[in-house]
Every structure is written in structure tokens, then in C-alpha cells.
Amino acid sequence: MAGHFRSLPPQASQKFPPFPQFSGFMKPCRFEGEVQNLEVIGSIPLELDGTFYRVMPDPQLPPLIEDDPWFNGDGNVSAFRVQSGKVHFKQRYVRTEKFLKEKEAQRALMGKYRNKYTDAVEIKIRSTANTNIFYFNGMLLACKEDSPPYAMNPETLETIGLWDFNGQLPSLTFSAHPKIDPVTKELVCFGYEAKGDATPDICYYTVSPGGRFKEVVWMVSPVVAMIHDFAVTENYVIFPLIPQTCDIERMKQGGEHWQWNSEIPFYIGVLPRRGAQGSDIKWFRAPNAFPGHVSNAYEADDGQIMLELPISDKNVFFWWPDAQGNAPDPHQITSHLAQFAIDPKASNLDITPQIILKEDIEFCRIDDRFSMSKHRHIFCDLMDPRLGTDFLAIGPVMGGGHPPYNALGHFDEVTGKCEKYFVGPKHLVQEPVFIPRSLDAQEGDGYLLALVNNYELMTSELHLVDTRDFSKPQAIVLLPIRLRAGLHGNWVEGQELELVPN
Structure with a gap:
């Protein structure tokens, strides 16, 4: 170097x-x-x-x-x-x-x-x-997908250090979106560009609840592209590739790591979750699109994989344009909830999404107790200009880069109803987390908790909403400071925090 x-x-x-x-x-x-x-x-x-x-x-x-x-x-x-x-x-x-x-x-x-x-x-x-x-396993893992995570003390937030799972981590990288299997409690994860910048290698691995690595599978991607999130079912792992691609020569010349490419398909890799080899992965092809954060995936009764996530027909990361410098107007970018039905045994790898919710949404969350199995309820951030956000007032102080969402959404896939909790005319919302009412509550029965930007006071708030009455807040927690836009977070039950790492 x-x-x-x-x-x-x-x-x-x-x-x-x-x-x-x-x-x-x-x-x-x-x-x-x-x-x-x-x-x-x-x-x-x-x-x-x-x-x-x-x-x-x-x-x-x-x-x-x-x-x-x-x-x-x-x-x-x-x-x-x-x-x-x-x-x-x-x-x-x-x-x-x-x-x-x-x-x-x-x-x-x-x-x-x-x-x-x-x-x-x-x-x-x-x-x-x-x-x-x-x-996971008694520690907080601060994740960035270009490297191993950093471990932190969950009580003090002191940094313990770079974490390679006691020397077991096979990849140079670690996903920003690891998944916990609610049944086995194992960690399911992967790293892309796993052998270094601009390498097409993907490494998939699982970790036992006690921290021991189990499955380790190396694969090769059809293009070197961003894989920000992924999905897991009982028997498969699914890798959606964002058409932001990397080129090492461009980087050496001082260019960007990522560049939007509208000429390639939206690739979705499907790999058997257990006992697989890298050659077992199938790369399905959908029309070019920008995939957002996965809500969930599960296996239907007929054996098809049902993958659900928001997709956009535009480059959501507009600050990384295409090779000609083209980028969309950020005000014109929308994402809608799509469902892909994928037959893992198919020989025809071309697939087409079905839009199941036409609202402009992102940052999907479900009741994590139903992760990797069939779900009914999806919670999300939502933008509905009809709700009455006063953009004339807040526009000069919003800042930029992050997408604006003015409501929390609750989509019931059985009834097709989408409830909206409007956070206020001079407020915008960040990513929510779902908290079950009790450990044995029905799916989706609980609370949604999200950080909210108050642009009138230039401070932050926490809004707690009861899913049984989604029209108003159960509580609003006031912070004396302002917290700029974040990316992701999670709720951890108090009894889990008592665990001692192995």
C-alpha cells in the first residue's frame, strides 16, 4: 500500500x-x-x-x-x-x-x-x-459490511475491539445485516468482496449460539456488486445484488468504489442453507432495480421461496451515479414492496416481481419471532405527501442525503390494509423496531419504537406506538439533543442482556 x-x-x-x-x-x-x-x-x-x-x-x-x-x-x-x-x-x-x-x-x-x-x-x-x-452471544456487534465487526460492551458501550469470533471469521468482510434464526438461535451471515476490494467472492457462514462457526461456503458472484442485505428461510439463503458495481482500476485512479449500472439485471442468488458447495448457488435474474431492505423470506407450501423487499426503478444511492454521471432527482425516487416467487429447482432463472404494496416505503421490519417463516405483518417507514408534512417550513433545516419518511406503516398482508401513524407536520421518522407485547403474544401484537426528527425544535424524540391503536402514540420520549439520521438498530430484551459471552 x-x-x-x-x-x-x-x-x-x-x-x-x-x-x-x-x-x-x-x-x-x-x-x-x-x-x-x-x-x-x-x-x-x-x-x-x-x-x-x-x-x-x-x-x-x-x-x-x-x-x-x-x-x-x-x-x-x-x-x-x-x-x-x-x-x-x-x-x-x-x-x-x-x-x-x-x-x-x-x-x-x-x-x-x-x-x-x-x-x-x-x-x-x-x-x-x-x-x-x-x-449476539452477550456482545454488541457494530457492523460495517467492508470489514469484521467491532465488539462493544452492551451496558457501558465501551469498545472491546475488532471481533473475528476468536479467530474463526473466514472472510475479510461481515454483513451489516446478520440474521438470528428464532428457532435454532444460530447466527446466519455472509461477507461479500470477501477476499478484498473488488473481488467477486462471497463467503456464507453460520455461527452456533455459543459462538462456534458451522457452515462455511465460498461462492463467486456474477458481478462485483453491493449486497447490503440478504434473506434466510428454513432451507435457503438469498442474496439480492444491488446494481452498484465496483472496479479496482477506477478506485486506483481516485474514483468511487461504487458506480450505478442500469445495463445489468437485478441478480438474486439462492443457495441451500445447509450442506452446500459454492457451485450450488443459482443466480436468478430480474429486471434492473434497486433492492431495499428485506422484510422477510419464507418457503411456501409448494416449495417456492417467497422473498419480500422494497424495490425502486431508480438508483436510490444517487450520490454514486452511472458511468456517464447520470443520477436521478432524489425527490423522484420511490420504493414499493415487491414479492418474488422463486422456484429453487427451476432451470429458467428469469423472474419478475409482483408489487404487493404501492406505498413509498423502506426500512421494513417484521415480528422477528416469525423471521424465516411465513409472516402476516410488516412494519416500515413510509412517505405519504398527503398526510400534511410542512416541507416549506422544515425544508431549509432538514439537511440532505437521507430519504425522508413522514409516517410509520403497518401492512397486513392478509387484509391488504396499510395503517399509517403520522409523526407530525414538522417531523420525520427513522427506522422502527418491533417489540412483542409478550414472548407468547400473537404475531404483530406489540409496539413499534422509532426515533423521530423534530425539525421545529431541532431535537430528537422516541415515539412508541401500540399496534392495537396505530393512530396515536402510546408515549413520546423527549431527548434534549439532536440525533442525525441513523442507519439501523435493534431492540434487545432485558433478559437477553444478562447473558455472559462465551
Whole structure:
């Protein structure tokens, strides 16, 4: 790697660049600390006992690349401990190699998103640990899909360090969306670009509840493309490839890691979950589309795999255009819930989606107790301009880069009904998590919890909504600070937090 690093000019300013992704509500927060007994409007059910963890890209210093995408900020993890009707808040940065080197230098050192050839110094593990925060085997795993995760203490949020599962991790990378099988409790995961930047290799693996690796399968992708999320059923794993492709020569010339390609299909890889070899994967082809976050997948009675996720006909990551520099107007991008019926034994690999919900949605969640099996209820973020969001008032302070959603959605696949909880005319919502009312409650009976941006006060709120009465909040928790747009998070039951890692 020696010789490709940028020379550092004298630093003239510590000010963040005047771009939308660093302005208004998206101005970096850079806060660490804790606040006990947050204000609560309404009431939090006493039976709720757990912690909502979420992570946001939050640069601690102005970036080396002035027009840096908001995806490239340092991972800052929030923990909302809910117990006895009260909420306590704690936040800490993940101490990645990047974070520590830049903290010592008091300036940014890492260059473009996932392009080591633009760095000012060598950073061996370039992770920002900013995409998902996941609990497994007694530890929090701060995930970024270009590297192994970082382990954190779930109570203190102290960084334990880079985590390779005690030397077992076979891949250089680890998904930002690992899945827990609700029956076996095993972790199902993968890494893409698994042998390094621009390599077509995918490594799939499963981990026992005690932390021991079981299945390990190496595969080759038809194109080097982003695989942000994936799906799991009882007998299969499914890999949706986003048509953002990578080229190592472009990176070496200082270009972007990702480039949109509208000329290739939307590939969906299907691999037997157990006892497979890499050659067993089938790459199904759908019309070019941008796949969003998987809601779920399951096997129907006839043996077909039913995969559900939002798709868009436009490049959702518009800040990474195609080879000609074409990118869509972000205001024209919408995603609709699609269902793919995939016959894993088929010889014809061409498939077509069916749109089952025409609302503009993303960040789908289900009742995780029904993950990998047939589900009925989907919860999501939703944008409905008819609900009355005052964009004239909030537009100047929203900031940019992140997609705007003004409601939480609850889609019942049996009735076809989509309920909407509108968060307010000067508010937008971030990704929700579903909390069952009890461990034995019926599917979808519980609460939805989501961070909400209050643009009038420029502060953040937590909204708790009862799925039995989706029209109004059960409780609104007020934060004295502003938390910029995050990516992903998860709810962890209090009894799980008592586990000791193996």
C-alpha cells in the first residue's frame, strides 16, 4: 500500500463543508455521554424491559473529502434503556482504528468511501462501524459490511475491539445485516468482496449460539456488486445484488468504489442453507432495480421461496451515479414492496416481481419471532405527501442525503390494509423496531419504537406506538439533543442482556 497516500496540505479550517449532508438536522452531533430519566409524554407500559440500540454515521471531524457522502461518518451508538416505565439514554463512538488515528491527529485521514487509495495514511481496517448494531452471544456487534465487526460492551458501550469470533471469521468482510434464526438461535451471515476490494467472492457462514462457526461456503458472484442485505428461510439463503458495481482500476485512479449500472439485471442468488458447495448457488435474474431492505423470506407450501423487499426503478444511492454521471432527482425516487416467487429447482432463472404494496416505503421490519417463516405483518417507514408534512417550513433545516419518511406503516398482508401513524407536520421518522407485547403474544401484537426528527425544535424524540391503536402514540420520549439520521438498530430484551459471552 505504500506510496499511494495523499499528502496533507495545511489545515485551514475545522468547519464542516457547506453541503446538505453536513447541514441543518444533518450537522454532525459529535456527542458522547448519558442522560438519565428522559422526559416522557404519555406512559410506557411497565412490562417493556429492554434496550433499543441504534447507530448513526456521525463524523467526529470535518472530512478529508469535502463532498463526502453521509454514509462515511464514524459510527456513534445510542442505547435507550427502557425499564419500569422510564428511559435512560447513553451514547458512545465506536473506537475503530480510523476513529483513534484521526482523534490523535485531530484531523481526518481517511479518504473516499471504501477507497483506500485516497487515504492520507495507512488504515489497515477502514471500518467506520456505522451501519448496524447487533446483539449476539452477550456482545454488541457494530457492523460495517467492508470489514469484521467491532465488539462493544452492551451496558457501558465501551469498545472491546475488532471481533473475528476468536479467530474463526473466514472472510475479510461481515454483513451489516446478520440474521438470528428464532428457532435454532444460530447466527446466519455472509461477507461479500470477501477476499478484498473488488473481488467477486462471497463467503456464507453460520455461527452456533455459543459462538462456534458451522457452515462455511465460498461462492463467486456474477458481478462485483453491493449486497447490503440478504434473506434466510428454513432451507435457503438469498442474496439480492444491488446494481452498484465496483472496479479496482477506477478506485486506483481516485474514483468511487461504487458506480450505478442500469445495463445489468437485478441478480438474486439462492443457495441451500445447509450442506452446500459454492457451485450450488443459482443466480436468478430480474429486471434492473434497486433492492431495499428485506422484510422477510419464507418457503411456501409448494416449495417456492417467497422473498419480500422494497424495490425502486431508480438508483436510490444517487450520490454514486452511472458511468456517464447520470443520477436521478432524489425527490423522484420511490420504493414499493415487491414479492418474488422463486422456484429453487427451476432451470429458467428469469423472474419478475409482483408489487404487493404501492406505498413509498423502506426500512421494513417484521415480528422477528416469525423471521424465516411465513409472516402476516410488516412494519416500515413510509412517505405519504398527503398526510400534511410542512416541507416549506422544515425544508431549509432538514439537511440532505437521507430519504425522508413522514409516517410509520403497518401492512397486513392478509387484509391488504396499510395503517399509517403520522409523526407530525414538522417531523420525520427513522427506522422502527418491533417489540412483542409478550414472548407468547400473537404475531404483530406489540409496539413499534422509532426515533423521530423534530425539525421545529431541532431535537430528537422516541415515539412508541401500540399496534392495537396505530393512530396515536402510546408515549413520546423527549431527548434534549439532536440525533442525525441513523442507519439501523435493534431492540434487545432485558433478559437477553444478562447473558455472559462465551
